[in-house]
Amino acid sequence: MDRFVFLTLDGLSRGAVYAAFALALVLIWRAARVVNFAQGAMAVAAAYVAYSVATATGSYWLGFVVALVGGLLLGALVDRAVMRHVDHTSPLNPVIVALGLVLLIQAVLGMVYGSEFRPAEAPFSRGAFTVGGLAVLSPYDLFVFGAVTVVVCALAWIFARTAVGLRMRAAAFAPEVSRLLGVNVGGMLTLGWALASGVGALAAMLVIPTELGLHPHAMDLVFVSSFTAAVVGGLDSPPGAVVGGLIVGLLLSYVSGYAGSDLTPLAVLVLLLAVLLVRPGGLFAPVAARRV
Amino acid sequence: MSEGDDLLVVREVVAGYGAAPVLHAVDLTVPAGTIAAVVGANGAGKTTLLRTISGVLRPQAGRIELAGEDLRGVPVERLVHRGMAHVPEGRGVIGELTVDENLRLGGLWRRDRSDAARALDEVYQLFEPLARRRRHLGHQLSGGERQMLALGRALVGRPRLLLLDEPSLGLAPRVVARIMALLRQLRDSTGLTVLLVEQNVRSALSVADQGVVMSLGRVVTTAPAADLRDDVDLRHAYLGF
Amino acid sequence: MSPMHRTARRGLAIASTIVLLIATAACGDDGGSGSSRGNVPGVTDTEILVGTHMPLTGPAAAGYSKIAPATKAYFDYVNANGGVHGRKINYKIMDDGYNPANTQQVVRQLVLQDKVFAILNGLGTPTHTGVLDFLKTNRVPDLFVASGSRSWDQPEKYPGTFGFNPDYTVEGKILAQHVKTAMPGRKVCFLGQDDDFGRDSLAGVEKIFGADGVAVKQTYVTSNTNVAPQIGAFKAAGCQVVVLATVPGFTALSIGTAARLGFKPQWVVSNVGADHPTLSKQLGEAAPLLEGMIGGNYLPMQNDTANPWIQLFTRINKEHNGNAEFDGNTVYGMSVGYLFVQALLAAGKDLTREGLLEAVGKGGFQGPGLVPLRFSADDHSGYGGERLTRVSGGVQSYFGPAYETDEADGAVNEYTVTPVQPPANGVPTGN
């Protein structure tokens, strides 16, 4: 029983990060109908900027803020400079461009920072509280949960309650009609990219201290897990991304805890197939799928 | 030629999708506070004309003026600020948004928030079925409700000029009649100018002040709607009844 | 579009393709063969061309990417001091990104196109395994492979291949022997990488403790960076000593995760993942967790500034390696270079591939290593033992004697021969 509680809490704290990162993927998918394979590399770039700032100033939080802002700007830049000019008639084109960006960003990071792992600082202690002899969550885990919850709530609020959120949703669903109603669709698209990339940067800032450290490829594996999470949840659904992230986090934890770490990739594939064969649009897909 | 009270002036406009233009030098004038109906057979270029006026399609030549101002280079999304509203064919209701959100979207661009709110209330009064279905998603509405929603959403922006593309498409005659009556009522009460594109020539001409007959991308006749209704030759030649 | 026209167009496309191909092929021929003297590839009167494959990019590049440049720096130093028998060593480093498919390509390029004399210190078990047969067929000396796999020690099957690192089983035995004698009765657990590294290491540990002597055995895969489930299992079982056969990233992760869970066993870590500078850099502020960690090594410690070898290597690093960060990988790379120069000297002035292999097979090399190199006609493994290190006060240093053993059931013995001093000018002389 102790082991189960332990694995559950561990899986949830992982899953929270996957959820945030999956949310970033969903944001861009909803806004631009692009699966942003460059999300991981972009987020790592933001984390490197945070690292530079934090080392230069000695302030983790300054670096944290700069990473989020940097993520926002990078997202806007990628949209304005690259993605906007991609021919979207074939869904493959943006995917390939994103893969090209991955190569480019990782290579540039490798050239600037070298391929060594850099230590990623955690702003709170990672030592777990002990309750009844059982190590539960650490202050850092609580920070991760808190940050992810804040982001999820903030995004939900922006999209559901604010004018700009309404504009963004309208622009994503019906670009031409939205333009006729005075919505700056191009601007909303850029904003969507910026927001998603900012959330991605946050996820990277949260997850890298729990991983091997800062490295151009630091988010590769997180990307695979989070993409799985987003697909399981349904790419059109932000709540689906959150639930999917938690499911994937728990699955990975249980499988490596009870069955062996080498079975985790297989478990992920089984989960994907099981979910998608029953619901080809993910768990949270609308029942009557829209024909586009 | 363009007098002070001509709200919309279209001069020698050439537009289309590929190398071959759909519109060949179209001329059109709509005086303020009137309803103009553009009629013609399928493929005459009616929808293309509306899309060109609202800027979705860039004209290859010619000019379009709204209240004396040239619209060249004005982005589509700025046209609502100039007082133009375009209800596209197929009604353009955003199915993933609720009725309320669809309506709010129509007034989001406005600086005068309180008047936008007032306009919203007025639309709900005007289209009472919408008020009952505020929280429903767009794709859950019936055809008539969708048309009301699209029209109402345009009205939230308090436009001077309303471009309406096939408002009667797929609707029961009773609903069409209601919508046509409403347009006339709006013209009379608020001075709204309407440019209406219709296949349903009878009901369009019944409500319009002015009729514009298009064929193969050209305007063949512009005349008072009543005259057109009675001109048998013209009807036979272009309108098929 | 008439069929005639289409055929013509296709013909044009094919013709242009062929022309292009031949052009690339022709350009690629940079005349490497033209300069060789006699029949020995890669050797002229003034130069010896040697190649290697290393991960310089990708996730595996961390740390390892420093080895080959250090070796090259040592060769540059030797070249500046007159070279070997008047020949300068030209070391060609090829990036394979730790991808076996790329290794195939770059090693063939080195052998077939650049016509290198030998492949030196190719890095990685999965990568290098793939080119063993190719190197054998082409009779290319394959010296001092950078990995502790036992595959390099197959003199019958691969007569041209020699290892360098102590193999993982030897290491496992030595680490386990220390645990058995210095910490008797403790509950011993094991975490290993899910490949031959972890397997061979566990085999060594179990040779000392017996198959039931290891309480909990866990593995990890590099594609899953969460080791909390494994560490949690150790904690739940009450492990007191944990032997790690892990790469540096996963050593740091394991120690960090354990601290997080309030689990503080005695860590005993394979040489592969025990380099203190690498680990403390990765752990950042959590570096004090490494206090007390026991590891194994067989080369001088990079922080032992009193050691003459380290003084020599530091100087070379400054003069020929752009004063790059000096760590265990630098020492490793330069030690490989030193050993290779020794082998070249032993092979004599009339350098041939057979001569070189024969010279290496004779063994008897002494250099920076603390334990013997086991080269002989029927033993192609590298160093045959290790000495233990401990982190104390933030400094990793040796303690106790050096040990040697074999990968079979032989006993773990102390190795008492004192290491040699480097030659005065840092270049080995023929022995």
Added chain:
Amino acid sequence: MSATSAATPPQERTTAAAGRPGDPHRRGSTLLRHLAVVVVAGLLLLGVSYVVEPFRNFQLATVAAYLCATAGLTVLTGLNGQLSLGHGALMATGAYTVAFCQNAFYDRGVTGGSLLLVSLAAAIVATVAVGAVVGVAAARLRGPYLAGVTLAVAVVVPALTVTFDGVFNGEQGLSVPVEPPPLALGAYFPYERWQLWIAGAATLLTLLLLANLVRSRYGRTFRAVRDDEVAARLAGIHVARTQVLAFVVSAATAGLGGALLAVLAQSVSPGAFGLTLSLFLLMAVVIGGLGRLAGAFWGAVLLVALPDLSHSVTEQLTLSAAAAQRLEGNLPLAIFGITLVVVMLVAPGGVQGLLSRLGRALLARLRAGRS
């Protein structure tokens, strides 16, 4: 703008497809023309194998092996519209099958030149089986969901070799014993030339079959499904069956490609067939020109040239040791990344699109000069 490029509007595609009626006379000539092209290419390759040095022979053989896989992928993705991020895993299936077969033969002391053919055939069969399973799942999925599943396949299949390391020998992989060239060719016949002959022959045969498939009724149904599933269904095409068929065909070629790679390398290990390979295959076919077999060729060339490029680029620059260490490896990747982005922005038809545009311009110029 050519008829098969991804960016072509649907009307043009359908007319292009309709422009090739199923008239048997024409069909026969198509087959003959393809056959002629293959024979010419084979003879040229034979000639080239004698002209160039062993390393280039090996590189060309590797190009041939990759070409099998990229050709199949371009048919699947370019002509049938199914995205696959998992073709590296299918190549691994073929490669491991060949390894098992060859080892089984050698362990039993069975030798002979034709055994390799048996092993290659077994590799194709095994991959067809795996491809059919994935393909059936894929036929239910669209767009990013399909990408998600194939991505998982790309990650999982190499990982299985570690999970079942008793069979696959983990990261270290298996060696693939291959017969030396027949003695009839002479004692000093370069091994790499022999490798090129094997790989070249297998690949040309594959290309011949694929080219005919593309021009056949099946090729037209592939395109119809890509362009508009609903319309295809209305036209009486069984959409799911067509998609599974396309997946199986491309799996078969990928399996053969992987098998050839294993034969060339005489070894197989999971690291060579990771997610990177799957992504690079996709990038290669897009850069080459999606949906064209000639584009698949350019893609394969690119895959082989990239590591080579990696070294020569940095060698051209004179840099300090520290800077060189950082640029080495990274600079070519950066260049490749930029190229990929720029190609997609300015020339979505890929290399082959550019070449055929160039070729057409040349022909037009020639004809203008003549008349």
